[in-house]
Amino acid sequence: MSVAPESGGAPERLRLMAVHAHPDDESSKGAATTARYAAEGVDVLVVSCTGGERGDVLNPSFGPGPTSLEGMRELRRSEMARAREALGVQQQWLGFVDSGLPEGDPLPPLPEGCFGLQPLEVAARPLVELVRAFRPHVMTTYDPSGGYPHPDHVMCHKVAFEAFQKAGEPSCYAGTGAPWEVFKLYYNHDFSLTRMRTIHEAMEGQGLVSPFGDWIESRAAREIPERPVTTRVEVSAYFPQRDAALVAHASQIDPDGFFFAVPRDLEADVWPWEEYELAESRVPTTLPEDDLFAGVRDVLGTTTTEGERA
Structure with a gap:
């Protein structure tokens, strides 16, 4: 895992952490953005809070899937490895167990020990440790609704928000490394x-x-x-990487289905962006933005990434 250089060393690389609930979320939410920044020399770390163990096989052409949580966990890990390579990013697991999507009226209780039932400080602790190790300048995650009411998405928001707020506080989460204050927190808005x-x-x-x-x-x-949109990142050149990452999740994504029903040339023409809501910023910035690192580059004294900005 990449970390910031010691003072007096080489210019500091920009670092972005994208916090997601399940494997495949990183490929359907902000994927082209992470691919773009990674290609431009930014250190990008995707965090998967759960293993996606309780996900169903959603691709009708995939065939029967594993019947155990352990089997599904291994399948989702192998798919995640291919998606990570397609996007050119780093990736870490927080290690929590998928809560599943409860259905019915009334809704059934969540499974014992799942991510959605963890006390906040227990669920946030490994993410705070990861933030303090990776030292991101920017974090992305979901808005307070989770984007949709899946218990893991809602908990993902809570955990990421807690880590953003507390990772820089020396008195919080003792034993998880030196404090690190993240500059900016964004919410994904891919399905507005x-x-x-x-x-x-x-x-x-x-x-x-x-x-x-x-x-x-x-x-x-x-x-x-x-919800308000504050930031649009132009990413049409990275739709191929996004699509390759989606296809990598073969148990979840039908290559002839919903995600691929829009012609890519039409999409690039009418909606070449991925959108975000700036939730909090600890650096000055001017809205609207076209760069998640707006303001951060000024603070760090750099106008470009280590790669060449498109």
């Missing part, structure tokens, strides 16, 4: 209604069948509030 509607209308305008019609109607009917 604005994005879906824009692409939907563009596809219909070209006489294509959009995958978003029912989703837009359902989301609008539930009156889910749209």
Whole structure:
């Protein structure tokens, strides 16, 4: 794992930590952004809070999957290894067990010992330790709703927010390394209604069948509030890396399904960004932004990454 150089050494590399609930989340949320920054010389670390053990096989062409948690955990790990390589990033597991997505009315209780039932300080401790070791300048994760109401996504937000708040406090989480204060925290906004509607209308305008019609109607009917977008990162050149990472999760992603229903040239034309909400910043910045490291580069005295910015 890369860490910051000692003072007086080479110029400090920028570092980005993306905190996700399950393997495959890193490929469907902010994937092209992490691929872009990694290609530009930023140290990028993806953190997977759980092993995805309770995920179902969602790709109908995959065939029968493992029948045990251990078997599914090993399958998801092998898929994650291929996705990590496709994105060109580092990756670490926090080691918690998937909570599964409860269904029914009333909802059944979560499985004993799962991530969603961990006390916050227990769940956040390994992430605080990882933050203090990797020393990211920027973190990304989900908004307080989790993006959707999966217990692991909601807990992922809580854990990442706690780590952002407490990793720099010497009195917190003793024994997890020297304090490190992260400069900025962002929430992913990959499935905003604005994005879906824009692409939907563009596809219909070209006489294509959009995958978003029912989703837009359902989301609008539930009156889910749209969160503010502060930052758009241009990533269309990295759609191939994102798509390769998605396909790597073969048990979860159907290559003929939803994620690949939008022609990539149309997507690049009407929505070439990935969007974020700046939740907190400890450095001055001006909104809107086009760079997760806006303000950070000024503080560190660098205007480019170690690679050449596109």
